[in-house]
Amino acid sequence: MSSPLSGVSAVSASGGPGCHGRIDRADDPALPPAVLVAVHDDAPPGVLREVCAGAEELGIPTAILPDSPAGADDGGRLAASESRLEVGVGIGPDGDVVVRHALVPEPVLRLAGGGPASRVRGAGADAARIVAGLALLG
Amino acid sequence: MKGTPANTAGAVTAVRRALEAAGRPSDALATVLLNEATPVISGLAMETITETIITESTMIGHNPDTPGGEGLGVGTTVGLDGLDVVEPGEPVVVVVPAGADFDDVAHLLNRAVQSGADVVAAVMHGDDAVLVVNRLEHRVPVVDEVSAVDRVPLGMLAAVEVAPHGRTIRTLSDSYGLASTFGLDPDQTRQVSPVARALSGNRSAVVVRTPAGDVTDRRIPVGTLTLSGSGRSLDVGVDTGAAAIMEAIGRVAPLDDVHGEAGTHVGGMLANVRDTMTDVTGQPASEIRIRDVLAVDTLVPAVVSGGLAGEVSRENAVALAAMVRTSRSRMQAVADAISEELGCETIIGGVEGEVAVRGALTTPGTSVPIAIIDMGGGSTDAALLDRDGAVSAVHVAGAGELVTKLIDSELGLEDREAAESVKRHPLAKVESFFHIRHEDGTVQFFTEALPPHVFAKVVTVTPEGLAAVPVRTSLEEVRRVRREAKRRVFVVNALRALAQVAPQGSLRLLGSVVLLGGSALDFEIPGMVADALAPHGVVCGIGNVHGTEGPRNAVAAGLVDAYAGTTAGPAPEKLQDQVAS
Numbered sequence: 125m126s127s128p129l130s131g132v133s134a135v136s137a138s139g140g141p142g143c144h145g146r147i148d149r150a151d152d153p154a155l156p157p158a159v160l161v162a163v164h165d166d167a168p169p170g171v172l173r174e175v176c177a178g179a180e181e182l183g184i185p186t187a188i189l190p191d192s193p194a195g196a197d198d199g200g201r202l203a204a205s206e207s208r209l210e211v212g213v214g215i216g217p218d219g220d221v222v223v224r225h226a227l228v229p230e231p232v233l234r235l236a237g238g239g240p241a242s243r244v245r246g247a248g249a250d251a252a253r254i255v256a257g258l259a260l261l262g
Numbered sequence: 263m264k265g266t267p268a269n270t271a272g273a274v275t276a277v278r279r280a281l282e283a284a285g286r287p288s289d290a291l292a293t294v295l296l297n298e299a300t301p302v303i304s305g306l307a308m309e310t311i312t313e314t315i316i317t318e319s320t321m322i323g324h325n326p327d328t329p330g331g332e333g334l335g336v337g338t339t340v341g342l343d344g345l346d347v348v349e350p351g352e353p354v355v356v357v358v359p360a361g362a363d364f365d366d367v368a369h370l371l372n373r374a375v376q377s378g379a380d381v382v383a384a385v386m387h388g389d390d391a392v393l394v395v396n397r398l399e400h401r402v403p404v405v406d407e408v409s410a411v412d413r414v415p416l417g418m419l420a421a422v423e424v425a426p427h428g429r430t431i432r433t434l435s436d437s438y439g440l441a442s443t444f445g446l447d448p449d450q451t452r453q454v455s456p457v458a459r460a461l462s463g464n465r466s467a468v469v470v471r472t473p474a475g476d477v478t479d480r481r482i483p484v485g486t487l488t489l490s491g492s493g494r495s496l497d498v499g500v501d502t503g504a505a506a507i508m509e510a511i512g513r514v515a516p517l518d519d520v521h522g523e524a525g526t527h528v529g530g531m532l533a534n535v536r537d538t539m540t541d542v543t544g545q546p547a548s549e550i551r552i553r554d555v556l557a558v559d560t561l562v563p564a565v566v567s568g569g570l571a572g573e574v575s576r577e578n579a580v581a582l583a584a585m586v587r588t589s590r591s592r593m594q595a596v597a598d599a600i601s602e603e604l605g606c607e608t609i610i611g612g613v614e615g616e617v618a619v620r621g622a623l624t625t626p627g628t629s630v631p632i633a634i635i636d637m638g639g640g641s642t643d644a645a646l647l648d649r650d651g652a653v654s655a656v657h658v659a660g661a662g663e664l665v666t667k668l669i670d671s672e673l674g675l676e677d678r679e680a681a682e683s684v685k686r687h688p689l690a691k692v693e694s695f696f697h698i699r700h701e702d703g704t705v706q707f708f709t710e711a712l713p714p715h716v717f718a719k720v721v722t723v724t725p726e727g728l729a730a731v732p733v734r735t736s737l738e739e740v741r742r743v744r745r746e747a748k749r750r751v752f753v754v755n756a757l758r759a760l761a762q763v764a765p766q767g768s769l770r771l772l773g774s775v776v777l778l779g780g781s782a783l784d785f786e787i788p789g790m791v792a793d794a795l796a797p798h799g800v801v802c803g804i805g806n807v808h809g810t811e812g813p814r815n816a817v818a819a820g821l822v823d824a825y826a827g828t829t830a831g832p833a834p835e836k837l838q839d840q841v842a843s
Contacts, residue, residue: 141396177364181328181392228695228711257693259718 142180144187150206158185159251160207162192162199166217174241175213178248184255200224209255221247225254265299266542266592270599277604291604295611295821296597302657303539304585304640306667307531309484311501314575316568319413320475321457322468324571329424329466330391330404334433335383336421336443339414345370350378355420357411358386368397375400383422385468387411405466410570420470434469435462444471485523489514500528504557504580511555520552528582535586543588556583556660558750563674581668585641585659611821615645615655620824621816622776625806631773633763635756637781639663644759656762660751662781668747673733683729684744687722688785691737701741752787753794769798776805782813
């Protein structure tokens with residue numbers, strides 16, 4: 125299912141129906157508010173799928189930034205600062221995940237690469253839970 | 263414990279600290295005054311008296327955060343691997359096992375529908391309901407996070423209902439809704455009505471019709487209390503609830519002794535209280551009498567037996583506090599030990615209730631007759647000084663420890679420290695990384711981000727910072743539980759104890775009531791007690807010993823004032839004037 129929104133390309137199906145796919149630019153007014161994900165090109169594809177699934181289960185949309193800095197933390201910082209929901213997720217080349225809020229100096233959550241899929245899903249869920257104002261899973 | 267030799271070290275430390283604070287050397291001390299203290303031991307027990315049992319996997323009544331889809335689906339249960347052999351057109355409810363990936367599940371369901379299967383609903387193990395429904399070509403209601411999904415019977419008629427956001431289910435939580443869904447006759451409808459009741463208030467539910475499936479509420483026999491007093495003895499079942507127990511206690515008042523049935527929690531608690539007092543005083547257990555019991559009804563969350571998704575129901579329980587005191591005084595032993603330790607004279611200067619009243623009377627605005635309430639950890643004490651200068655005192659069971667226990671069990675915390683924090687501190691909800699909303703509705707902003715572990719949590723606002731309360735319930739619910747626990751223990755006991763010392767048992771004749779002790783420093787207990795006493799025309803407030811000391815040190819101030827006579831300050835003069843008038 126691809127998003128009908130302008131500025132959204134269907135190149136990334138891996139984000140699922142809750143994900144607006146890879147976007148050209150974050151400040152597109154036609155794009156609904158979303159948790160932005162900055163994913164490194166070398167990141168294992170399963171990580172992006174689980175992060176987006178975690179947010180989708182809570183009904184919070186995600187979108188993928190066109191390009192990503194080298195590390196998960198810088199990616200998370202960029203994604204959070206670009207997101208109109210002020211929440212971003214960075215995925216590093218090793219599959220490490222960092223969840224950030226634009227106004228909070230420290231990462232809200234860090235996850236080393238190679239962990240179980242359920243933990244990665246949990247990180248995506250926590251990014252959504254920040255937006256929804258729900259207590260975090262961990 | 264106060265009034266016992268083990269208390270000596272604490273008394274000596276307190277004296278040394280007082281000297282230090284006053285800037286006086288320890289050899290300047292001439293006399294230490296001690297009050298005659300009554301050792302009081304209290305015990306607590308709780309018995310759950312109801313349980314809910316689901317037999318034969320008849321229903322799934324938990325409330326997952328994120329069920330998927332909407333509406334009601336009724337069909338025969340079938341495993342995910344049995345979809346290939348489903349008769350076209352026959353409505354089926356698919357049972358998805360643990361470990362199934364949401365993409366695969368959605369693919370299999372879509373394929374089955376394309377081949378003619380009538381998939382009307384699904385029940386699954388993982389937290390994937392929304393993900394699966396988002397990938398279905400024909401959306402159906404899906405209930406997820408069913409931990410024991412492997413015990414859902416296959417080949418049975420089942421109904422799955424998911425309500426829209428912000429709503430609760432309407433069909434499966436209604437007896438006639440169940441009757442219409444499953445084609446039940448009036449007798450069968452009567453049988454399934456507990457299922458409907460158990461499901462009401464949920465956003466989603468699953469009901470499976472099995473031959474002997476049922477939900478039953480059972481009362482658990484938990485033994486009897488034998489109450490003796492007024493020359494007679496009365497048995498009362500603990501499972502009859504707090505009101506019946508307190509009514510029975512009233513019928514044998516004044517209480518001489520209480521025994522609990524051996525092998526029950528209550529029996530064990532009462533025996534334990536007796537044993538502790540024996541250890542402390544050396545008095546044989548047979549001579550020790552339980553002089554007061556407070557029973558409180560409570561609701562505790564308990565896991566439903568036979569449940570498939572860790573269902574929790576609120577079960578009835580009775581909490582009991584018991585109190586024993588002794589007349590066997592060991593004060594002389596304490597006095598001797600203190601004299602030896604500090605090298606000065608020690609005088610036992612008065613009975614606790616009397617000197618506390620004297621200290622309380624130094625509170626500006628008070629007058630005789632004056633009553634005090636000292637709400638401690640294990641017992642609540644009251645004393646009255648009447649116009650003739652006579653003092654009467656009483657100890658009743660139940661105080662701070664019981665409040666902590668009620669908060670702990672009603673919120674299902676299983677964490678005494680967290681319960682203690684809820685009791686002592688006001689609540690707030692963390693609404694963002696930078697602001698909290700206090701329980702009174704006011705908002706406080708923080709310039710530095712709050713830590714993620716308190717984000718969106720209900721927290722206690724402590725002097726050390728915010729502490730998360732480990733609950734999923736709302737701030738309002740935690741606050742209600744806290745205030746109800748305090749009301750049922752402190753307010754009930756304040757009234758109970760005052761009625762025992764009041765002239766003719768009438769609170770109207772009390773005059774001034776002064777709250778003393780640590781609980782008088784609580785942020786809401788003094789207000790709750792004052793509100794409860796207001797209809798009786800009683801002036802009630804927090805003690806302020808000597809106008810400066812607050813509700814603490816009333817006993818010490820009363821002792822020193824009595825010893826020093828009229829020269830010590832305004833209080834003894836006032837006492838004498840008022841007693842004389």
